[in-house]
Amino acid sequence: MCLSIPSKVVSIDTEQNVATVDTMGVQRTAGLDLMEEGSVAIGDYVLLHIGFIMNKIDEEDALESLRVYQEILEKLDEEERRQMVLDDDNCPSREAP
């Protein structure tokens, strides 16, 4: 029930205090009542929950997480390669004449 979908702000109506957001191609309006005035801009990533924007997603922080994941993958690749080399060194068939 508290699930909330990342969306991107497409336009802002200051009169009605609502924003139009894009959630993977679907456009919807969302109330800005819970956000400080002027804190949400076009192009911002936000979390939408039951008709309201409840906060912004920090772009830098999201990118930082994605970078950490990339590093983990690279490190594992490296370990796997090293493991393969080690396995190769220990190849039992090599001991055969």
Add this chain to the structure above:
Amino acid sequence: MSSLQLKDLYDGFRDPDVIKGYQKVIATDAQKLSRTINIMEVCGGHTHTIMKYGILQLLPENIKFVHGPGCPVCIMPKERIDHAYVLSQQPNVILVTLGDMIKVPGSNGSLQDARSKGSDVRFVYSPLDCLKIAKENPDKTVIFFAIGFETTTPMTAALLDTVIKEDIPNILLHLNHVTVPEPMRALISDEACIIDAFLGPSHVSVISGSKIYEEFPRDWGKPVVVSGFEPVDVMQSISMIVKQFIENRCELEVEYHRAVSREGNLKAQAMVDKYFQKVDFRWRGLGDIPQSGLGLRAEYDKYNAEKIYDAVLPKEEIDDHKLCICGDILKGKASPPQCSIFGTACKPTSPVGSCMVSSEGACSAYYKYGNLI
């Protein structure tokens, strides 16, 4: 530096390779643990992710999960649902609530049943829908049966704010909002409780900030990692918890830092504070927990359906069937398949106890994804 795309926010946090990567990291680290650790995911959103992505099967033997009380639908005691049922039967009333409440049975049946018997019950996506319904039906009283944790409470407050500012005469509230730290405290105060660490709810923390969990590592010796809802978020958070144990740390950490700050959304908190105050609440499966709910402040009595319809609302407390072991499940003393009526008398279509009620409840998640276990 590359810039963020909306797609990254979905795919990046569900990447199966990254999940496998964390699986290896966790497996390696877990070998250094001196004992099994039991992690409670407080929130049903996490239960859902854990079951849906088969995360339990990716974890080593010595990391276990205890599924928490984290779904506001599951923890709604029957007498509150009976309130909604009775209110919907009052003359000239339209009862409005969020879609999640549709099938939850009270002692006379669910709100869906009330509707099929002629009550005007409407299930909406947003509390804002009440405004439209009230304007279209000026001769009716619209009662919003409000549910949810900290995540959802500000939206109810925003509805009341609009009702007052626009002087809308025909909207009342019936509040059933609850808060997360109180049940966490209640669970770990029980001596039999086996919880070693918590996975903190994502969106509750977006509103309330991570600060609401500071007491758990500090006063109770239980690490907390606030986690996002995506599977990579959950795997990373588990990894962070394991690292705390092997490094002998006991801290509050935030994995979901792209959306959670220490302070949270202060404007939303102020809005809640203006209209609501802490009250005692009886939780289905857990019983009375002091100061774990929110009620309307006395100065807003004229919007309080519970006060206005006091004479017709039932007062008696109704417990679940005695075979139901939800209370023990929530404390980690039992798991759903251990219940004697799990999957037989108690199913998502005919829930007997709270954990089977919403798709986020532990029994319901086991029922749906149980073949994976």
